[in-house]
Amino acid sequence: MIISRITSGLGNQLFQYAVARHLALKNRARLYLDLSYFIQEYATDTPRKFKLNHFTVPLHLLQDSPLLYVSKATKLLPNRSLPPLFRFLKEPHFHFDPTILQTRAACITLDGFWQSERYFAESAAIIRQDLTLKTVPSPEFEGYEEQIKAAAVPISVHVRRGDYVHHPEFSQTFGFLGLEYYQRALAQLHQQVANPQFYVFSDEPDWVRENLDLPETAVFVRNTGPNADVADLVLMSRCQHHIIANSSFSWWGAWLNPNPAKQVIAPARWYKNQPTWDTKDLVPSTWIKV
Numbered sequence: 001m002i003i004s005r006i007t008s009g010l011g012n013q014l015f016q017y018a019v020a021r022h023l024a025l026k027n028r029a030r031l032y033l034d035l036s037y038f039i040q041e042y043a044t045d046t047p048r049k050f051k052l053n054h055f056t057v058p059l060h061l062l063q064d065s066p067l068l069y070v071s072k073a074t075k076l077l078p079n080r081s082l083p084p085l086f087r088f089l090k091e092p093h094f095h096f097d098p099t100i101l102q103t104r105a106a107c108i109t110l111d112g113f114w115q116s117e118r119y120f121a122e123s124a125a126i127i128r129q130d131l132t133l134k135t136v137p138s139p140e141f142e143g144y145e146e147q148i149k150a151a152a153v154p155i156s157v158h159v160r161r162g163d164y165v166h167h168p169e170f171s172q173t174f175g176f177l178g179l180e181y182y183q184r185a186l187a188q189l190h191q192q193v194a195n196p197q198f199y200v201f202s203d204e205p206d207w208v209r210e211n212l213d214l215p216e217t218a219v220f221v222r223n224t225g226p227n228a229d230v231a232d233l234v235l236m237s238r239c240q241h242h243i244i245a246n247s248s249f250s251w252w253g254a255w256l257n258p259n260p261a262k263q264v265i266a267p268a269r270w271y272k273n274q275p276t277w278d279t280k281d282l283v284p285s286t287w288i289k290v
Helices: 010-027 067-076 098-104 121-130 141-150 181-191 204-212 228-237 248-255
Strands: 002-007 031-034 086-090 107-111 152-159 196-203 242-244 265-267
Touching: 002 010, 010 031, 010 098, 010 107, 010 121, 010 228, 010 248, 067 107, 086 141, 141 196, 141 228, 152 181, 152 204, 152 228, 152 248, 181 242, 181 265, 196 228, 228 248, 248 265
Parallel strands: 002 031, 002 107, 086 107, 152 196, 152 242, 242 265
Antiparallel strands: none
């Protein structure tokens, strides 16, 4: 049995699902998702909702199972572990740790963010299939989807500001990338792609329109409703190429595009101020860092 603690926003939820799904496949074990994080809101975090139920993932929720009490009982054990029965795996550091995938126990609990494709690359095809959309997440979704499908070379551009600018902690640790990054990324794509059609995704689209030099034909995607984030991420994945932000959200928008010829431009410096976090395994080797 694999238990994955699901937390934070949609991008992080996807990483937490993907590593656990791969480990469950590797161990031929059943996967349970622990949603206890979403019972309350946290003063230091942006309010979040569980969103994986919009996809065709095999949903087994720990809170709906008697195994919840088994999981709670492990808190009585040193480090919540008693090999070979129970192993509690707290992410030891930011970069990829191969020992995580070598763990064996009757019950493995995962707690972390696991932001590297290396944790689940061997199961990429199955995970992409799991993440097939099963809902219509916004009133505007199908219209934008048709536009992107009809475009010759649709390119997603994700500009994250919001809490990266206004949150007292996140603005100092994560931080908005700045206009220069997007200008260099756009120039890079213009060299490689003819007649691009840009689709802009942002939590501050009016600011982007006023400050970023984009073609007049650029489409500013404005999904509405409580699941606009799901709509945005899936629409990003429908594009051919991608300019992503320093965000797990657009990381997944690009990764879910299965096209092996896609061009993905990512920031070389992911965090404004996280000197102890080694991001060497965060951006896939085939993506372009600028």
